Amino acid sequence: MGRSQPIKVVVIGGGCASMAAAFELTRPEHKGRFQLTVYQTGWRLGGKGASGRGRAGRIEEHGLHIWLGYYENAFKILRECYAELGGGSRSRRHEDWRDAFFPDPYIGVSEPDRSGAGWAHLTAHFPPAPGSPGDPSPSDSLSLRNYVIRSAILLRVLLIGVETVSPLDRKQHGADELASPRAIIEKAAFLLRYGFLATAAAAVEALAVVEAGLKMGSELPAGVILRLVEAVAANVKARVENWVTADDEVRRRWEIVDLVLAVLVGIVRFGLLTDPRGLDAINHFDCREWLRLNGASQHALNSAFLRGLYDLVFAYEEGDPSRPRLAAGDALRGGFRMFYTYRGAFFWKMRGGMGDVVFAPLYQILRRRGVRFKFFHRLENVRLSRLVPEDGGERAYVKTLEFSVQAKVRGGRDYRPLIAVSGRPCWPSHPDYTQLENGAALKTEAHNFESHLERTKAGARTLRVTRDFDFVVLGVGLGAIPYVCKEFIARDCRWRKMVETVKTVATQAFQLWLSEDLQQLGWEPPPVTLSAFVKPFDTWSDMGQVVPAEGWRRPPQTIAYFCGALHEADDGETLAKDGYYAASREKVRSNALAFLDHEVRHLWPKSTAPEGGFRWELLVDANDQQSDETAPARRRQTRAPDRSRFDSQFWVANVNPTDRYTQSIPGSAEHRISPLDNTYDNLTVAGDWTSCGLNLGCVEAAVMSGRLAAHALSGSPALEDIIGYDHP
Amino acid sequence: MATSKSRMSREEPERTGPNRMANGTSNGSRTSGRAETARGAANHREVIKRAVELAYHVVDDHIRQGQQAAERLSAGTYTSGDFDDDLRICLDRALKLSKEWGVVGVDFFAALRRMAGFRMGPAPAAPDVAVETKSKRRAEVKFHLRPGMSRFNPLVPPLHSADRSKEPLNDVHFEFRDRSRPVLVVNIPDGHPPGVYNGAIVDSKTHEPGGFISVRVLEQDRR
Numbered sequence: 001m002g003r004s005q006p007i008k009v010v011v012i013g014g015g016c017a018s019m020a021a022a023f024e025l026t027r028p029e030h031k032g033r034f035q036l037t038v039y040q041t042g043w044r045l046g047g048k049g050a051s052g053r054g055r056a057g058r059i060e061e062h063g064l065h066i067w068l069g070y071y072e073n074a075f076k077i078l079r080e081c082y083a084e085l086g087g088g089s090r091s092r093r094h095e096d097w098r099d100a101f102f103p104d105p106y107i108g109v110s111e112p113d114r115s116g117a118g119w120a121h122l123t124a125h126f127p128p129a130p131g132s133p134g135d136p137s138p139s140d141s142l143s144l145r146n147y148v149i150r151s152a153i154l155l156r157v158l159l160i161g162v163e164t165v166s167p168l169d170r171k172q173h174g175a176d177e178l179a180s181p182r183a184i185i186e187k188a189a190f191l192l193r194y195g196f197l198a199t200a201a202a203a204v205e206a207l208a209v210v211e212a213g214l215k216m217g218s219e220l221p222a223g224v225i226l227r228l229v230e231a232v233a234a235n236v237k238a239r240v241e242n243w244v245t246a247d248d249e250v251r252r253r254w255e256i257v258d259l260v261l262a263v264l265v266g267i268v269r270f271g272l273l274t275d276p277r278g279l280d281a282i283n284h285f286d287c288r289e290w291l292r293l294n295g296a297s298q299h300a301l302n303s304a305f306l307r308g309l310y311d312l313v314f315a316y317e318e319g320d321p322s323r324p325r326l327a328a329g330d331a332l333r334g335g336f337r338m339f340y341t342y343r344g345a346f347f348w349k350m351r352g353g354m355g356d357v358v359f360a361p362l363y364q365i366l367r368r369r370g371v372r373f374k375f376f377h378r379l380e381n382v383r384l385s386r387l388v389p390e391d392g393g394e395r396a397y398v399k400t401l402e403f404s405v406q407a408k409v410r411g412g413r414d415y416r417p418l419i420a421v422s423g424r425p426c427w428p429s430h431p432d433y434t435q436l437e438n439g440a441a442l443k444t445e446a447h448n449f450e451s452h453l454e455r456t457k458a459g460a461r462t463l464r465v466t467r468d469f470d471f472v473v474l475g476v477g478l479g480a481i482p483y484v485c486k487e488f489i490a491r492d493c494r495w496r497k498m499v500e501t502v503k504t505v506a507t508q509a510f511q512l513w514l515s516e517d518l519q520q521l522g523w524e525p526p527p528v529t530l531s532a533f534v535k536p537f538d539t540w541s542d543m544g545q546v547v548p549a550e551g552w553r554r555p556p557q558t559i560a561y562f563c564g565a566l567h568e569a570d571d572g573e574t575l576a577k578d579g580y581y582a583a584s585r586e587k588v589r590s591n592a593l594a595f596l597d598h599e600v601r602h603l604w605p606k607s608t609a610p611e612g613g614f615r616w617e618l619l620v621d622a623n624d625q626q627s628d629e630t631a632p633a634r635r636r637q638t639r640a641p642d643r644s645r646f647d648s649q650f651w652v653a654n655v656n657p658t659d660r661y662t663q664s665i666p667g668s669a670e671h672r673i674s675p676l677d678n679t680y681d682n683l684t685v686a687g688d689w690t691s692c693g694l695n696l697g698c699v700e701a702a703v704m705s706g707r708l709a710a711h712a713l714s715g716s717p718a719l720e721d722i723i724g725y726d727h728p
Numbered sequence: 729m730a731t732s733k734s735r736m737s738r739e740e741p742e743r744t745g746p747n748r749m750a751n752g753t754s755n756g757s758r759t760s761g762r763a764e765t766a767r768g769a770a771n772h773r774e775v776i777k778r779a780v781e782l783a784y785h786v787v788d789d790h791i792r793q794g795q796q797a798a799e800r801l802s803a804g805t806y807t808s809g810d811f812d813d814d815l816r817i818c819l820d821r822a823l824k825l826s827k828e829w830g831v832v833g834v835d836f837f838a839a840l841r842r843m844a845g846f847r848m849g850p851a852p853a854a855p856d857v858a859v860e861t862k863s864k865r866r867a868e869v870k871f872h873l874r875p876g877m878s879r880f881n882p883l884v885p886p887l888h889s890a891d892r893s894k895e896p897l898n899d900v901h902f903e904f905r906d907r908s909r910p911v912l913v914v915n916i917p918d919g920h921p922p923g924v925y926n927g928a929i930v931d932s933k934t935h936e937p938g939g940f941i942s943v944r945v946l947e948q949d950r951r
Contacts, residue, residue: 007736276872278748395947397737470736676744681737693746712738719743726750 006035009713010401010469012379014040015047016074016699017686018475019362020706023077025714026369034714035370037469039377039403042449043417043431044355045363047477048659049699051353052429055622057421057551059353060429060650062659063509064541064563066349066529067101067133069342071700072723073707075134081361085368100357102545103128103345108530109304110602114248119533119602122252122304123525126346133343144273144728147336151260251299258300259291263332266294278728279329283669290328308532309335311539311564313697314505314661319565321535327695330664334696337724347529349541352549355427360418364425375415376406376436376449377461379476384487384680397682398465398472405459406449408437421551451581452483452656471682473709478689479504479657488680494673501668502689504660508536508588509563510651511543513556513620518542520557521618522606534599536591537562556620562595568655575657584653592651593643616641621648662689662697669695675708684712693725700724740866857902858909863916866946871912873929873939882910883932887925887943894921897943914943922947 009025011018018038025034044050051061067074075097082097108123141150266282267273275281282290287309288301300306310316313334315326338346350357367373381402385394409415415435418425431449433439437458447456463469476484481499488495518527527542544558566588574580596614600607609615617640654660672691675684685705688697692705707722719725859869873882881904886896899915922945929939 276749280748395737397735466735471738674744676741678738678740678744682735684738691745712741715739726747728748 006032007471007713008469009034009036009471009473010463011036011038011473011475012401013047013475013477013687014038014045014359015475015477015687016049016358016702017688017690017706017709018047018473019045019359019366020073020077020703021473021475021684021686021709022366022371022706023081023362024707024710024717026366026371027716028369029716030714032370036366037372037374038366039374039379039401041376041378041406043375043415044427045359045373045417046355046427047475048654048661049354049358051355051427053353053419053421053426054429054650056553056625057426058513058622058650059356059511059546059550061353061509061511061561062652063507063654064539064561065354065699066104066347066541067699068338069103069129069133069345069348070337070724071348071698071703072133072343074699074703075132075348076723077134077703077707078358078361079134081365085361085365100351101348102351104347104349104527104529105345106526106528107346108525108528109308109532110530110534111304111307111532120248121525121530121603123528123530125526126342128345129343131343133348135343141341142337142724142727144267144278144336147340148264148267148273150340151264252303255297255300255303256305258297259303259305262291262294262296262300266290269294272728279333280669281329282332283327283329284667285328286324286666287326287328287331288324304532307538311531313664314507314565315663316505316565316567317503317663317665318569319505319507319567321565321567325663325665327664327666327669330669330695333694333727334698337694349543349545351545352424353426353546356421356424356549360425360427363418373414373417375417376408376431376458377403378406378449378457379480379484380404382472382474382485382487382683384491395679395681397680400465401463401469401472403461403463404455404457405461406447406454406457407431407442408458409435410437410439422549424549448581450656452479452575452658453581465682469682471684471713473684473686473713475686475706475709477504477658477660478502478662478687479660483657492679494671494679497671498673501665501671503663503665503668504657504689505663506566506568506584507563507654507659507661508566508591508652509561509654510537510588510592510649512560512562512649513622514558514560514618515556515620516606516618517544517557518604520606521604523604530603533603534595536564536566537595537599538564540603552620552622553625554620562592565661566653566655575655581653581655584655585651588651588653589646593646596646597643616643616645619645619649621645623648662687662701664696675705676712678712684709693722693727858911859914860911861914861916863914863920863945864918865916865920865922867914867916868944868946869912869914869941870943871929871939871941881932882929882938883935884929884941885927887927887941889921889923889925891923894923894925897925897945900927900941900943912941916943916945920945 011022022036022038026036038045044052046062048062049065051059051065054060079097082095082100086095105126105128106123107126108121110119110121112118113120270282272279272281285293288296288306291306292301309331310324310326313326313331315324317323317325363373379401381400382398383400383402385397385399413435416432417427419428419432420426431442433443436442442456445456448454449456474485478499481495482489485495489499490496514521527544529539529541531539533540539562541561542558543561546559547555566584568574568584596607600614607615607618619641669691672689672695673685674691675686677685686702686709687705688699688701690705690708692701692708694701694704704722704725707717708719708725711717711719711722857871857873859871861867861869882902884900884902886898887900888896897914897916897920899913899917901913903911903913905911925943925945927941928937929941930936931938
């Protein structure tokens, strides 16, 4: 049916998923078919990817934001955004996406050293891969078959260079010897009888026998082949493991070999190559549990590599390090994509805050395309139509959207959210009160408009279906759903199940600006992103590349970001306690102080004072950036910095429901709601918490979800064009 | 999308979940299994033969070593140091083989891919079953049929809802019309309560399960 008026779409939330949906729906190809309005709490876009600018123009992030080389959908949209924006704006610093991102091939993990009192760090250089993420037509490597092949290549790389004995005479045997069931059974029994076998030989031999055995079909006793594979793997590991643990380098390699072998055994054993559910078939297992089932040793399960994987996705229930939980299928899918399908580089770091590099350009482009933005609008409730099935069988739908207006803009104008820092449009860390009615009072009262508990409002707004919107893209964080979608949860068991099983976790992070570079601090390897370090700040990334983007008179020599899960209960009761936010923030501060005094020396040996503890004078205080030249002398005259110097740095406790990280708990993926779900036929959902194919807490999953949401409303992009959606 | 007198509504999506059997490339292109098999078939046996050769030579070495160790054990001359040496040699050989394995690994795992066509786990649905839904209400049908079931006459007992107050769906059956592919016929009576109805697909002779079926009856009528 033709329609002369644009279809009105309300997009709620300003994170990656919402912006991706908005970007897709406003493509020029749609010819203005959709009229979008984005409603955003507070003063800035970004959601969990938001960043601001504080003193000295320093970047203040929600957490550590690094893009991975397999983020095909995210880079596609970002690159198209930059291309469309290119050459026009004098205020924009980066003309090409390569100015905003740079490839980083180094990754590291840490493990306790043999003394148990220190830490050893392993850094690896991942070689460049052809192309760049977001290039057209990605390679056809997104299949389990190719991952299995790449795993074999990985094993070869790991073992190259080890001394070997001279080759012995080889007995001539061929596959024809496995031509009968009797021969296969005899060979299987032979292998099982002699346990003193090499892993590689056993796996090769066993799998060759397996293949022959499977061809025999029902002629072969059930289970004999599987028993062979399992027995050989277990037998070999038990014997070899005791030897390799004596040599750290060999041990570490063997741990990877062990894990990869367990993955391969598991893929065969669970029939994943042909299961229509793909890797979802093992999502009810925890990743470690599944690997253990498939023969991984305890050493390998406790290895830095596996701990690093769990740390990377904050896979600790309620942030409790004693409760690691990560769905095996989602872990394998993410691991395969991460290690085997990256393009350009393993990591891609931003030369600025994520808000500056991603959300500012997106905001500019979307404005240019006619999207309207309503800042300081906080969603309170999504109201559904009455469920009256006898009324012609019409489906339930979103009837109204209820917002609190946190602040009004003077003169009824549109809020202008960006500021210029070093010639670049950026998001500030606080609202521009000069644009707001009663701005001076609001500034004095210091409201945190992004806080879940902040109830200040200047008004209310209710949007009604047809009058104000035709479709809704619900792009809020998962943590907001129980508060704003009460009717969904009350009447729809699928939504109830989703909020019960799809979990989020609070996180904590701090940023340091330091007066010495990494070598001076005692870190010898290249700048790195490292995980599996001591809790609670198990992940560290050197972010020195953003120094030029900040506004320091006397720049720091390096910048360090630390983050980890925060052990906090996931319930509304805790959240509502008086002073909870302040208490959480103080907890993070306390954690950081202890970490710097006692643990960071294992990364930066020269950061320790002679008497012990952290050298607090290393921290660069933005308030010291005086214009006159006497500042250094005045500093020398004052007493030496102590722990209070840390207060000049930046830290966050991400306990806000919408700031919590989306986890992939075993048994939860099947309960995610898809953006394609049409139960409420004027609504789609968007976020890394939805059923988006990847089902991990990351930018790529959010962007995939946003693209799916756009498809749900417009049919575009085609599902086949959402890279990685149709994936094992 | 559709427009009623009062408001717009989305079109029904072609599907609501990913295709986990695709290879994830853009344009939905899928690697042709037949093409791979054709390319790999020529060296398939040779690859396996090579792999087995490598495996056997290590097995024989180890057996020989083990036999020597056993002899020395029985003679009381095998010490823990001997064990360590033997183990080290074994490991060296294992690592060497792993290196060699890697060389054949690419082809080997191509063979593994084809080997996995002989399933050890849950089977994929039979590929050539059509679905015919007879219903005034909109419905989604999902089923999983073990290969081989189509050689028999698969039987579908009544499908039940978890809500026992709802009548089961009694008329779901397979039809074999002439020599074309079988058709799964799902009859949903007018006014049947919306909900999800599940059940097994069984062998009509042995009554052993050979698959499952799920029918979601939606609230609204077809347009």
